[in-house]
Amino acid sequence: MIFRALEFDQLEHQSYSVMTCCSHLFTKKGSFSATRFTGIDIDISEIQNVNFYTYKELRVATKGFSLANKIGQGGFGSVYKGKLRNGSLAAIKVLSAQSRQGVREFLTEIKAITSIDHENLVQLYGCCVEENHRILVYGYLENNSLAQTLLGGGHSSIQFSWIVRRNICIGIARGLAFLHEEVRPHIIHRDIKASNVLLDNDLQPKISDFGLAKFISPNLTHISTCVAGTAGYLAPEYAIRSRVTRKSDIYSFGVLLLEIVSGRPNTNRRLPAEEQYLLTRAWNLYEKGELESLVDSFLDGDVNVEESIKFCKIGLVCTQDSPQLRPHMSTVLKMLNGEKDVNVKNLTKPSMIFEFLEAIDEEKQKGKAEITNTSMFTDSRKLDDSSSGTDTSFATMTFTSIYDRSN
């Protein structure tokens, strides 16, 4: 069996990791043990500079992974708050034992963030690889995710003033510009969304969840890969043709920007039909010259109107149908902080894939969700095998093979 272990290798060295049924996995820094884990065996021997925690320490830190300490749930598994032996608070992310895709995400996440350090990216303290346990340990962020607080239906006590929102948008843009343009090889996050932006005590945003990240070396224009991500944030060229570039992150960022300014999620089926999709609504209001109505009424007039409209326009600039028309992240950052004007002279309509998403929903309702995920991962390996060239041919992906991580 041949599996590709780490995206970095795929792209930089075009090499494969040949696996056997018994893989070699770290138990502690520098030593190996032969371990079999959930059917995917990957050599992580090249992952360095990672702290390894014992399972016992993490069990103690989370009071036995108690429900009371559970702070989040994602596609990967559960996340618990815990106090480490050195006294620092940590978010401890436990890969669910059955998760095949999770093992890949686990490795990707370690590889992606151990080597980078930025104030707008979460900090990985280390991990635990012991018997069947796969656990990631992060710095704990007091104010959880934007999905839980800003978009969480009023259950948060945080006052998201305009200044706070502005600062959050700029911070996310900084983190993303760093990943896209400063880190070598560049990193495409692939899952930018409200639940993957965490807030610290001072409401500074930190991009988290690098489980789907892809490394892209400067000479590559795109990667052809399996489609993974979260429905409402997926760029159409990526969703339909499995073609991922940094511009697909820009699209997701544009959606997120509109969510932050409007204080509502990208899709809300409880609203009247014409308001259900944030992008459609934003475009309609833009055409009528009424973007101000998109700004969160919760701000109750306490907002820099001109700037909030500008942010909405930047959201629309980022979600244009053609990836070429979307700006690079450093340009977006300049627009947000006022160093560059936002040019909407030739602004084109955002592309929206909700018709296809409705088709997925119908499938889910018919109970095909499990089949969908399985087929996606079969596809993913096939597609990944052709990911390293610029002249790759693309498999036509149907929406039944999207891996939806909408948690």
Ligand SMILES: Nc1ncnc2c1ncn2[C@@H]1O[C@H](COP(=O)(O)OP(=O)(O)O)[C@@H](O)[C@H]1O
């Ligand atoms: N460092 C952290 N501090 C506080 N809460 C966190 C932290 N990391 C994750 N969480 C919570 O757990 C949720 C899931 O974490 P995430 O890393 O996105 O996992 P998944 O890969 O399963 O989506 C987040 O949306 C957030 O609510």
Ligand SMILES: [Mg+2]
């Ligand atoms: Mg997540």
